[in-house]
Amino acid sequence: MSKTISINAGSSSVKWQLYSMPEEKVLAKGLIERIGLKDSISTVKFNDRSERQTLDIADHTQAVKILLDDLKRFEIIQSYDEITGVGHRVVAGGEYFKESALVTDDVLEKIEELSLLAPLHNPANADGIRAFKEILPNITSVAVFDTSFHTTMPEKAYRYPLPTKYYTENKVRKYGAHGTSHEYVAHEAAKLLGKPIEELKLITCHIGNGASITAVKGGQSVDTSMGFTPLGGVMMGTRTGDIDPAIIPYLMQHTDDFNTPEDISRILNRESGLLGISESSSDMRDIHTAMRAGDEKALLANEIFVDRIQKYIGQYLAVLNGADAIIFTAGIGENSVTIRKMVIEGISWFGCDVDPEKNFFGCNRRHLNRSC
Numbered sequence: 001m002s003k004t005i006s007i008n009a010g011s012s013s014v015k016w017q018l019y020s021m022p023e024e025k026v027l028a029k030g031l032i033e034r035i036g037l038k039d040s041i042s043t044v045k046f047n048d049r050s051e052r053q054t055l056d057i058a059d060h061t062q063a064v065k066i067l068l069d070d071l072k073r074f075e076i077i078q079s080y081d082e083i084t085g086v087g088h089r090v091v092a093g094g095e096y097f098k099e100s101a102l103v104t105d106d107v108l109e110k111i112e113e114l115s116l117l118a119p120l121h122n123p124a125n126a127d128g129i130r131a132f133k134e135i136l137p138n139i140t141s142v143a144v145f146d147t148s149f150h151t152t153m154p155e156k157a158y159r160y161p162l163p164t165k166y167y168t169e170n171k172v173r174k175y176g177a178h179g180t181s182h183e184y185v186a187h188e189a190a191k192l193l194g195k196p197i198e199e200l201k202l203i204t205c206h207i208g209n210g211a212s213i214t215a216v217k218g219g220q221s222v223d224t225s226m227g228f229t230p231l232g233g234v235m236m237g238t239r240t241g242d243i244d245p246a247i248i249p250y251l252m253q254h255t256d257d258f259n260t261p262e263d264i265s266r267i268l269n270r271e272s273g274l275l276g277i278s279e280s281s282s283d284m285r286d287i288h289t290a291m292r293a294g295d296e297k298a299l300l301a302n303e304i305f306v307d308r309i310q311k312y313i314g315q316y317l318a319v320l321n322g323a324d325a326i327i328f329t330a331g332i333g334e335n336s337v338t339i340r341k342m343v344i345e346g347i348s349w350f351g352c353d354v355d356p357e358k359n360f361f362g363c364n365r366r367h368l369n370r371s372c
């Protein structure tokens with residue numbers, strides 16, 4: 001029985017799942033956190049067991065070695081030969097990758113070149129790929145790009161109204177992200193609705209720490225809220241989402257914080273969003289706990305968060321000229337009854353409604369919240 005492993009490498013983490021193929025049964029999954037820091041944590045879950053160890057893990061290569069050792073140590077596999085394939089999630093595929101690609105030296109080079117478009121993600125994704133190539137050089141290695149699903153967007157959606165040379169020479173355009181998630185939930189929704197996806201107009205809301213909304217027509221992405229990088233669109237845990245670009249030169253002139261491109265990127269990507277407004281946390285569970293305790297800043301952070309999602313849903317109802325369903329997924333979308341309720345109740349004018357019972361029981365990872 002052959003086994004395949006999926007890898008989602010972040011800058012300091014590796015999330016993984018091991019599947020038996022071809023039935024795609026999950027045999028084990030795990031998370032390695034705090035790579036490069038003291039007291040890194042590796043967690044492995046299998047057969048209702050959860051094993052956790054704390055040790056110092058210097059880099060992604062060491063992380064991959066530890067995860068493979070764990071698979072043998074816990075007898076999930078007997079030998080590395082059982083693993084015949086690895087799939088790596090890669091955030092930015094630019095205009096190069098309209099679909100998944102077998103990893104070659106040229107593909108890896110392009111992924112690294114595209115780090116400019118996803119500076120928080122692509123370098124880590126490339127590290128994960130290199131680590132596997134070093135330890136298991138002969139297995140089939142595939143890169144799956146977050147951006148591929150969005151390559152069907154029409155030019156009117158992906159172009160910015162900047163001088164044309166910045167598109168032709170600098171490749172500045174909308175690429176979007178979270179494509180694998182939007183595509184997956186759109187197909188799951190079609191199954192639940194019992195209709196061919198080709199006949200459906202869907203709005204998919206991937207709302208986690210990173211968040212994006214996509215307009216899906218006939219199974220294809222026709223517009224999405226993330227832009228040139230995963231910074232654009234709705235407000236997120238630590239990212240601004242869309243803001244007036246004139247704010248940046250203004251703050252460069254009038255504060256001491258916005259001096260270099262690195263400063264600007266750090267503030268907009270890591271210090272803004274829920275964290276920036278609440279001044280306490282980027283995590284929605286903390287925001288809701290603080291709201292219940294009467295924290296006004298947390299209340300405002302939640303309000304802005306909901307407002308931006310509603311506005312994008314409104315835009316995409318216009319783009320699609322209506323929708324058959326609005327779909328929620330990712331950490332907040334799947335788990336927060338409150339956020340789903342607030343988002344949908346506020347746009348009832350469009351014919352959307354919340355069924356309180358389904359919304360409550362929808363709080364299970366496989367349920368989709370049909371609303372419009």
Ligand code: ADP
Nearest residue numbers: 207208209210282283284285330331332335336
């Ligand atoms: P990412 O993959 O982008 O890091 P996730 O999809 O894991 O993010 O989502 C993380 C977010 O989901 C966090 O803000 C977390 O607070 C939120 N979340 C998880 N469970 C709940 C819940 N029950 N209620 C509200 N928010 C939740």
